[in-house]
Amino acid sequence: MQLRYNYRAYPDATQRRALASAFGCARVVWNDCLRDRKGAHAVGLPYVKSADLSRLRITHAKRTEERAWLADVSAVVLQQSLRDLDTAYQNFFDSLKGKRHGRKVGPPRYKSKKDTRQSIRLTTNAFSLQGDGTLYVAKVGNLKVKWSRRLPAAPTSLTVTKDSSGRYFLSFVVDTEPDIFPELDTDTGIDLGLSAFAVLSDGTKISAPRFLRRAEKKLKRLQRELSRKAKGSKNRAKARIKVARQHAQVADRRRDFHHKASTQIIRDSQAVYVEDLAVSGLGRTRLAKSVHDAGWSAFVGMLEYKAVRYGRTFAKVDRAFPSSQVCSACGFRDGPKPLHIREWTCAECGTVHDRDHNAARNVLFEGRRIVAAGRAETLNACGAPVRRARVPAQRGEAGSPRKGQQTQTGIPGF
Ligand SMILES: [Zn+2]
Numbered sequence: 001m002q003l004r005y006n007y008r009a010y011p012d013a014t015q016r017r018a019l020a021s022a023f024g025c026a027r028v029v030w031n032d033c034l035r036d037r038k039g040a041h042a043v044g045l046p047y048v049k050s051a052d053l054s055r056l057r058i059t060h061a062k063r064t065e066e067r068a069w070l071a072d073v074s075a076v077v078l079q080q081s082l083r084d085l086d087t088a089y090q091n092f093f094d095s096l097k098g099k100r101h102g103r104k105v106g107p108p109r110y111k112s113k114k115d116t117r118q119s120i121r122l123t124t125n126a127f128s129l130q131g132d133g134t135l136y137v138a139k140v141g142n143l144k145v146k147w148s149r150r151l152p153a154a155p156t157s158l159t160v161t162k163d164s165s166g167r168y169f170l171s172f173v174v175d176t177e178p179d180i181f182p183e184l185d186t187d188t189g190i191d192l193g194l195s196a197f198a199v200l201s202d203g204t205k206i207s208a209p210r211f212l213r214r215a216e217k218k219l220k221r222l223q224r225e226l227s228r229k230a231k232g233s234k235n236r237a238k239a240r241i242k243v244a245r246q247h248a249q250v251a252d253r254r255r256d257f258h259h260k261a262s263t264q265i266i267r268d269s270q271a272v273y274v275e276d277l278a279v280s281g282l283g284r285t286r287l288a289k290s291v292h293d294a295g296w297s298a299f300v301g302m303l304e305y306k307a308v309r310y311g312r313t314f315a316k317v318d319r320a321f322p323s324s325q326v327c328s329a330c331g332f333r334d335g336p337k338p339l340h341i342r343e344w345t346c347a348e349c350g351t352v353h354d355r356d357h358n359a360a361r362n363v364l365f366e367g368r369r370i371v372a373a374g375r376a377e378t379l380n381a382c383g384a385p386v387r388r389a390r391v392p393a394q395r396g397e398a399g400s401p402r403k404g405q406q407t408q409t410g411i412p413g414f
Contacts, residue, residue: 001178272313
């Protein structure tokens with residue numbers, strides 16, 4: 001399987017300029033090629049082939065006065081940008097044809113200089129690890145890197161990104177063998193909630209750590225301050241950077257928390273079941289803010305790839321399954337419960353239920369049933385895009401099943 005290893009890089013002023021122009025060139029190639037394809041589509045012409053775009057928008061373009069500066073950056077960066085566009089189109093087409101489960105993918109969009117995340121992708125012929133601990137990147141130079149942990153093997157590709165708070169990251173893709181944990185006879189159902197971050201079927205409650213909530217509070221304050229600054233003023237620009245930094249910190253801390261919680265759950269249980277939440281649906285409701293803050297989909301994505309990596313079973317329970325309405329003791333369906341009802345008594349058997357704990361137990365039973373019935377195969381492959389590795393890892397590893405390999409490998413006996 002493929003794992004991502006992320007490190008922080010510290011380019012000097014010259015290297016920062018070289019990277020800025022690489023980001024810019026990659027963006028221009030992407031936008032030029034996208035425009036050609038959109039244009040062809042608008043007048044009913046066939047999809048423009050990559051080979052044609054590569055010739056016209058990269059090789060020929062470099063010889064024109066208008067795009068001569070494309071020659072200043074590594075050709076690999078430009079080619080990869082076109083490849084990424086191809087992938088974006090492929091995902092869109094697969095989504096249209098229903099080949100891709102889960103959330104609908106829209107057509108590729110134009111990139112902007114103002115995008116919060118700028119990136120370039122490189123293959124092995126455009127970067128190399130140096131003996132002195134620096135990383136050579138073609139046409140950029142030797143970057144200073146903070147190697148927070150060892151790379152387990154030679155990387156196959158590298159993405160260099162710059163985030164909105166001006167930090168640079170290197171993300172290496174490394175091919176590794178799964179690292180199967182010793183087998184256990186425990187399994188866990190998880191209810192993702194708003195009062196606690198997650199409740200497990202054994203009654204364990206996982207709440208967001210206090211430092212994360214504090215960081216979120218500070219972010220809100222900084223955002224308020226930003227909104228009070230006059231548009232276009234220097235103070236506004238300063239406030240914006242402060243907000244971006246705080247955003248980055250909240251995101252990092254939340255990711256760390258998700259990594260710790262997901263690793264713990266995967267380590268402790270042989271099978272993990274979770275409700276397949278319609279997060280995109282909830283995102284439009286009044287609960288939107290807290291839903292996005294909780295970052296459920298990133299967390300579920302981590303559970304999924306860690307299950308593959310460590311040889312655990314993972315299944316998503318259908319979102320139509322009424323986990324909060326059914327009594328987990330006797331199976332009686334007690335009817336819908338508004339969100340504010342945290343505790344209820346079963347009208348049939350009289351068991352007093354904590355809403356979330358009961359839901360987690362129901363997810364556990366439903367998950368077991370699905371896996372026993374062999375239906376996990378389809379459910380499991382659901383919504384697992386191949387390059388799920390977008391989940392960036394700070395300390396833990398983010399990984400993704402390799403292209404074509406589906407997550408059901410996590411289910412022994414399938
Ligand atoms: Zn009951």
